[in-house]
Amino acid sequence: MELSGGHILVQCLKDEGVEFVFGYPGGSVLHIYDAIFHQDEVKHILVRHEQAAAHAADAYARATGKPGVVLVTSGPGATNAVTGIATAYMDSIPMVIISGQVPSPVIGSDAFQEVDTVGITRPCVKHNFLVKDVNDLAETMKKAFYVATTGRPGPVLVDVPKDMTDPNIKVPYKYPKKISMRSYNPVVTGHKGQIKRAVEMLLTAQRPMIYSGGGVILGEAHKELTELTQLLGYPITNTLMGLGGYPATDKQFVGMLGMHGTYEANMAMHESDVILAVGARFDDRVTGKLAEFCPYAKIIHIDVDPASISKTVKVDVPIVGDVKPVLEQMLELIKDSKIKPSKSALDSWWQLIQSWRDVHCLEYDRNSKVIKPQYVVEQLYQVTHGEAYVTSDVGQHQMYAAQYYHFDKPRRWINSGGLGTMGFGLPAAIGVKLAFPEANVACITGEASIQMCIQELSTALQYHAPVKIINLNNRYMGMVRQWQEFSYESRYSQSYMDTIPDFVKLAEAYGHVGMLIEKPEDVRGALEHAFALKDRTVFLDFITDRTENVYPMIEAGKGHHDMKLRVAPGTPVDRELS
Amino acid sequence: MRHIISILIENESGALSRVAGLFSARGYNIESLTVAPTEDPSLSRMTLVTSGSDEIIEQITKQLNKLIDVVKLIDLAESAHIERELMLVKIKTSHDTREEVKRMVDIFRGKIIDVTANSYVVEMTGQSSKLDAFIHGFEEGSIIEVVRSGPTGISRGEKGLHL
Known part of the structure; x- marks a missing residue:
């Protein structure tokens, strides 16, 4: 041909x-x-x-x-x-x-x-x-x-x-069926000896932690990860990119870790003695201050990219390979092993974790007269039965989405984690909707981010990709404002726009449905109505609390144990560690 | 610590800039870089001198290996190796100094490859430190021009960096 x-x-x-x-x-x-x-x-x-x-x-x-x-x-x-x-x-x-x-x-x-x-x-x-x-x-x-x-x-x-x-x-024309490149041969299976060492280390841990990232999702290893975690009975945290790699509603899940991770996830990382890192890259938003990162822990790291291993955090047992086959090999060894995790150590570890959970770090004012952004995400979670594909832009709304929408399945949480690209959410939602026309697709965004790729409303109409835009409109670049509040004595330099479009009219101008929601009691009904309009793109403009902040927060240069909380912890958990 | 990284890389346009770009983007330091095709014209051999802590060198080799065009590499500093650098130097001469310059060249086993009434061009190979020593043997102002290739190297013994 x-x-x-x-x-x-x-x-x-x-x-x-x-x-x-x-x-x-x-x-x-x-x-x-x-x-x-x-x-x-x-x-x-x-x-x-x-x-x-x-x-x-x-x-x-x-x-x-x-x-x-x-x-x-x-x-x-x-x-x-x-x-x-x-x-x-x-x-x-x-x-x-x-x-x-x-x-x-x-x-x-x-x-x-x-x-x-x-x-x-x-x-x-x-x-x-x-x-x-x-x-x-x-x-x-x-x-x-x-x-x-x-x-x-x-x-x-x-x-x-x-x-x-x-x-x-x-x-x-001939399209090659297979191709090999002498300069490119990615490693797939992990080193057996290293895997054996890792398993021994894991099974003898006193305060183990599993920390998994986007690699689990990219490597289709969520089943193996879940099986391994549940077989061991260990606590697990996910990175922002790893959400959905382990079911968020499971009792062993302690939430996301890192800058806006949960108190329990970050404290457990800090006090852990053995960490199994799976397809995660020790990003600075995860580790906080490197010198104070996991001071008591030996670290096992599984990653397909050798350059990710010991890049920022020195690891004790590196395993280069695809996470799925490596986890399969580990599962086999764990099942065959004579060593079993110490039940008493694990019990006291879980007790300690429970004391951190009791801080309820994600609580917020549920009696507020203005709409709390967290409330909108929680309601979205309920209305969509936790089954929606959720895309997001970048900023506070992204963190609320990650904290309050509990992803039980991989590939449902679509956000720009590494680059942090505002404008990602709406085109991303269209891409997802085209792939899964029957699924509910929500784009959680803010009034600043959405304006960076707002023109795609037109694409959504042309290709009949009806998505629901959840605009958490606080009339600020919320995350910038939050940092300015904490670090610049509330000098809100250029973090708000004096003019914001009428999003309802804008949505209508693009041929979609626009809704303005100003009261907490209207949130649920508006979401139900929007998702009932199956074949329409709906722009839901939620007027939210202007001054709400994302908590917990590890400020720049601080360690995992040094979190800013909305409510101060009830009982201090200071204790001597070996 | 100083390391000599020897790289076999696809002889493609842009391959050099991938390596150079990697160093500048990640803030690694390049002291010298030489590159030329090998006996297999589809491959180039690159010799790169860099320095850094063990952690940095480990990252450098990993990041280089990650480049799709890089076929193989070794850190020569990890084992016994030979390194050589070529230098061409243009030296001012006069009737009074010609003999002395010639003696210096002989001591360092260089060659005079161009002569004019007022200058010599000297060719010299050796370890970089030897070339440095030769240069330092002259008074300031007597050297017109120095051209150095940067070091290249090869491991000792029968093992080699090849496909």
Whole structure:
């Protein structure tokens, strides 16, 4: 079969089983768009801004586990997509980005809409390619999907000069079934000796803790993690990216850890003697002050990326490998082991954890006359029976979502954890809704974040992706304001907008339903009404308490045991530790 | 501590900038970097001199290995190895100093490869410290130009860095 480059690209996507391409046309990719026009197997989703294309594809990947695909033109098309690419890179999301480039003879001449896309994206992709010969196109695409989806996943960009897709140049097409690269061989199975050491360490622990992250979700290891945790009876905490990797409503779950983690999760980390870190990367928002991080603990770390091990925190037992097979191997060893966890040690450990739970760190004023943002998330959780896909933007609302929506399943919580990209939530919700048209999809956002990609309301209408936008409108960039309150004597420099659009009218202008909710007693009814409107996108503008803060909080430079709480702990838990 | 990292990398455009970009993005220090194709034209050999604590060097090697274009690498400082650097030096000469310069070149086993009435160009290879010593043997102002390749290295014994 002889095809031109444009048709080859589209055929590659078909052969990869790609369902959706999120993109925006332009000069350098017109040949490719013409090839798209000739078929309807791969559906193109026309966004309103390239950043949103990347976010939607990224969220599609997070929700389905399949790589997201983006198509943008050269120059501004590519630079607009960079924020979305970097977002996916920081959270290790498999994604393939096809970017147009000016024709190869004029590369380097500052041609119209020329930018060094390979150079600009190099630090925020797992790998990138510049196609120099149309005969290499299919193989390059195969490599792109292979690299993006294996090992520690990540975005891979393929830059395609316009002459590579010239409709007059046809070459034989063959999509490789398999590909191997001599320079890229990700490790899958863990080192047996290390796994054995890890299991012994775990089974003899007095105050064990399991700390799991996004790697469990990316590595499809939630079942193994749950089985292992329940077999051992140990407490478990999840990172922001790891929520849903272990059922949040289970009694062994002590909540999220880190800067806005629960009191019990952070205290348990601090006082633990053995930590099993699974697919988590000891991010600074998790560890707080490194010098005070888990002072009594020996650390076992399972990660597919060797560079994540001992990067910030020195670990005692490193295990490089895919979390799923490594956990399977550990489970086998634990079941066969003669050593059993000490029941008495575990009982007193759980008693101690209970004393921290009794602090009720997530309590808030439930009798407030103004809407508390936490209340909205709690009600959303109830109305959707905890089954919704929840995307979020970045800020206080993101933390409320993580704290009050209890994710029992993986891939339901879709947020920009690493890069912290405002504007992620709405395009992400659209990407998820397209993947799962029957599911409830809610975008928890704030009035500042939502305005960063608000134009995607139009995309939601065009592709019939009815999502529910939960706007926690406190008329502040809440998280910025909170930091300014704590660290800058409440000098609220540029953290509020004097003009905010009428979101109800705005939603209506885009062809959607808008609702304004100002009283706590109206919250539940509004949510029920919105979710009953199955085929409509609904923008719920909740006017929330302006001054509410996210607690607990570990301020910058503090350790896990040094949390700012809404209510001071009732009983001090100071005690001597061996 | 100083480390010499020897890298086999795909001979692709942009491979060098991936390495250089990694060092600048992560704040690692590069003292020198040499690169040239190997006997297999699809592969380049890169020799990179860097310094840092053991933890930093461990991260550097891990991050380098993570680059898709990097096929293999070794830290030469971990075992017995030989390192050499090439230097070309242009030295001012006069009737009175020519003999003395020539003697210096002989002592250091260099070669004079260009001669004019007022200058020599000297070629010299050796460990970087030897080249430093040669330079320091001259009075200030007598050296016109120094060009150094940066060190390259190879491990001792029959084992080698190859595919």
